[in-house]
Amino acid sequence: xxxxxxxxxxxxxxxxxxxxxxxxxxxxxxxxxxxxxxxxxxxxxxxxxxxxxxxxxxxxxxxxxxxxxxxxxxxxxxxxxxxxxxxxxxxxxxxxxxxxxxxxxxxxxxxxxxxxxxxxxxxxxxxxxxxxxxxxxxxxxxxxxxxxxxxxxxxxxxxxxxxxxxxxxxxxxxxxxxxxxxxxxxxxxxxxxxxxxxxxxxxxxxxxxxxxxxxxxxxxxxxxxxxxxxxxxxxxxxxxxxxxxxxxxxxxxxxxxxxxxxxxxxxxxxxxxxxxxxxxxxxxxxxxxxxxxxxxxxxxxxxxxxxxxxxxxxxxxxxxxxxxxxxxxxxxxxxxxxxxxxxxxxxxxxxxxxxxxxxxxxxxxxxxxxxxxxxxxxxxxxxxxxxxxxxxxxxxxxxxxxxxxxxxxxxxxxxxxxxxxxxxxxxxxxxxxxxxxxxxxxxxxxxxxxxxxxxxxxxxxxxxxxxxxxxxxxxxxxxxxxxxxxxxxxxxxxxxxxxxxxxxxxxxxxxxxxxxxxxxxxxxxxxxxxxxxxxxxxxxxxxxxxxxxxxxxxxxxxxxxxxxxxxxxxxxxxxxxxxxxxxxxxxxxxxxxxxxxxxxxxxxxxxxxxxxxx
Ligand code: M6R
Numbered sequence: 001x002x003x004x005x006x007x008x009x010x011x012x013x014x015x016x017x018x019x020x021x022x023x024x025x026x027x028x029x030x031x032x033x034x035x036x037x038x039x040x041x042x043x044x045x046x047x048x049x050x051x052x053x054x055x056x057x058x059x060x061x062x063x064x065x066x067x068x069x070x071x072x073x074x075x076x077x078x079x080x081x082x083x084x085x086x087x088x089x090x091x092x093x094x095x096x097x098x099x100x101x102x103x104x105x106x107x108x109x110x111x112x113x114x115x116x117x118x119x120x121x122x123x124x125x126x127x128x129x130x131x132x133x134x135x136x137x138x139x140x141x142x143x144x145x146x147x148x149x150x151x152x153x154x155x156x157x158x159x160x161x162x163x164x165x166x167x168x169x170x171x172x173x174x175x176x177x178x179x180x181x182x183x184x185x186x187x188x189x190x191x192x193x194x195x196x197x198x199x200x201x202x203x204x205x206x207x208x209x210x211x212x213x214x215x216x217x218x219x220x221x222x223x224x225x226x227x228x229x230x231x232x233x234x235x236x237x238x239x240x241x242x243x244x245x246x247x248x249x250x251x252x253x254x255x256x257x258x259x260x261x262x263x264x265x266x267x268x269x270x271x272x273x274x275x276x277x278x279x280x281x282x283x284x285x286x287x288x289x290x291x292x293x294x295x296x297x298x299x300x301x302x303x304x305x306x307x308x309x310x311x312x313x314x315x316x317x318x319x320x321x322x323x324x325x326x327x328x329x330x331x332x333x334x335x336x337x338x339x340x341x342x343x344x345x346x347x348x349x350x351x352x353x354x355x356x357x358x359x360x361x362x363x364x365x366x367x368x369x370x371x372x373x374x375x376x377x378x379x380x381x382x383x384x385x386x387x388x389x390x391x392x393x394x395x396x397x398x399x400x401x402x403x404x405x406x407x408x409x410x411x412x413x414x415x416x417x418x419x420x421x422x423x424x425x426x427x428x429x430x431x432x433x434x435x436x437x438x439x440x441x442x443x444x445x446x447x448x449x450x451x452x453x454x455x456x457x458x459x460x461x462x463x464x465x466x467x468x469x470x471x472x473x474x475x476x477x478x479x480x481x482x483x484x485x486x487x488x489x490x491x492x493x494x495x496x497x498x499x500x501x502x503x504x505x506x507x508x509x510x511x512x513x514x515x516x517x518x519x520x521x522x523x524x525x526x527x528x529x530x531x532x533x534x535x536x537x538x539x540x541x542x543x544x545x546x547x548x549x550x551x552x553x554x555x556x557x558x559x560x561x562x563x564x565x566x567x568x569x570x571x572x573x574x575x576x577x578x579x580x581x582x583x584x585x586x587x588x589x590x591x592x593x594x595x596x597x598x599x600x601x602x603x604x605x606x607x608x609x610x611x612x613x614x
Contacts, residue, residue: 003027003073009189013069020198028075031086035097036066046086072099076379079124089128091135100127102179105157105272183207190217197246255400263444302349311480313414331357334364351406352610353381461592478522485586492594502538515546523553
């Protein structure tokens with residue numbers, strides 16, 4: 001989820017681009033770069049780290065004056081966050097510069113093709129190939145717009161691309177597929193941005209591009225085509241937001257924005273991870289298939305929300321692979337002297353990749369010669385760097401301290417890992433794996449449907465805004481969902497909240513139930529086992545003792561209706577995948593309740609986004 005800016009007009013492009021990048025830095029801050037067109041040449045600078053590093057470099061080595069430029073702030077997906085992988089990327093002769101947001105799925109094939117044709121690629125990114133391909137087209141005589149159309153037709157995946165050609169200095173061309181792109185329409189100047197924050201201080205007239213469209217901006221105007229060169233239209237609108245709201249895409253909190261980004265984030269986490277037959281390909285797993293076949297135990301470590309993702313993973317991984325799987329809080333792990341061998345796979349889950357407790361746990365595992373695989377959202381962070389393999393979750397930066405899209409994409413990555421192990425070890429047939437992959441592919445749409453009902457959840461938050469305590473119940477994969485629901489409420493609303501396995505109630509916690517106590521109940525889908533019915537019995541028991549039951553269950557599950565004071569309908573999905581959708585109403589509830597209570601949702605008291613001390 002990188003930030004992209006493009007400008008052509010009368011002002012100094014450097015100032016406009018750098019200011020735009022500053023506004024977009026929340027989208028990614030691994031590196032930043034700029035390319036300016038000057039005297040038939042491209043002048044560029046790009047630096048790892050925050051935008052401030054780039055600004056310092058430009059101060060020391062000024063770039064030439066120019067009125068056409070593009071810029072990028074990166075959230076790394078392919079390749080470490082260093083100077084070389086930073087955008088912009090140049091074509092073979094440096095005539096074309098490109099910045100990119102998204103993931104090009106078929107980049108390995110295109111890279112091979114370019115290398116066979118004698119191109120030397122300098123970075124590990126999927127982006128650089130597009131600069132070479134576009135430059136080949138313009139060198140062969142195409143104008144930049146046609147070159148972009150021709151190249152986009154060859155690309156698979158999700159991308160926003162923005163390009164400049166030094167031989168055509170007054171034009172910036174951009175394209176989009178499954179990735180955001182807006183045009184800012186000015187007087188004698190026009191802008192490109194990943195979102196309106198990039199240009200809102202210059203113009204409030206915007207044009208949103210449709211899917212598979214290419215836009216060309218010059219000083220005089222804006223023209224849109226599809227990838228085949230046919231004339232097309234974007235959607236023009238006026239931006240009413242102020243700057244702060246623009247960064248949050250109009251939402252009041254980054255957390256709320258991130259909750260609503262989840263369908264996209266899940267889609268990105270799945271992107272490029274399976275072929276058309278549903279066969280999985282996890283390219284970052286640098287542990288050989290033979291070694292994976294020898295694994296006889298898995299231990300998952302993580303903290304907080306990441307630990308709950310691990311708890312869900314245990315159900316899925318054991319079921320699909322028959323490998324015994326333990327889940328452990330990372331800070332407890334090494335102090336109990338765990339039994340680790342060369343055939344143990346330790347899976348470290350961490351959004352930030354910097355959590356000290358998790359880092360210490362994997363260092364201990366490495367010392368004991370266990371294999372370590374990280375599931376992480378932050379490319380180049382310490383935990384994946386010190387692991388033998390990594391599955392990146394591709395959620396994009398998570399700014400809200402409370403993890404939301406980080407969690408859902410961790411779940412997706414865990415499912416992919418489980419299915420991959422099952423594929424390698426032959427514990428599931430190919431068509432069974434393909435069937436689960438098809439179910440996973442439906443998850444963005446299911447989450448979308450749950451989000452469409454957000455107002456109902458907000459009404460619930462209004463109703464319970466004075467409550468002092470809330471309980472959450474679940475069973476099986478729904479138990480970690482209950483724990484996650486309770487954690488969200490604690491960290492955001494600062495009220496007493498606890499999650500329980502519903503079967504445990506009768507062993508003690510049922511004593512907490514009193515008249516009017518709100519209890520969220522995550523009901524497993526109806527199936528062959530008795531999980532569903534057992535959960536319904538638990539709901540009956542607490543309701544008989546005065547609890548106010550808020551029941552999350554399949555939309556056509558009539559069996560729960562008599563015992564539900566409030567129903568939250570969920571789309572029907574397999575039990576193991578239900579956490580992906582059942583978590584979403586709980587996130588919305590906490591976010592709204594904390595908002596109504598007047599708390600700072602993005603930065604709750606006493607908490608930090610990444611906990612880098614033990
Ligand atoms: O960056 P990590 O995933 O390693 O962080 C782990 C926990 O600190 C984190 O999930 C924390 O529990 C969140 N505040 C939960 O919303």
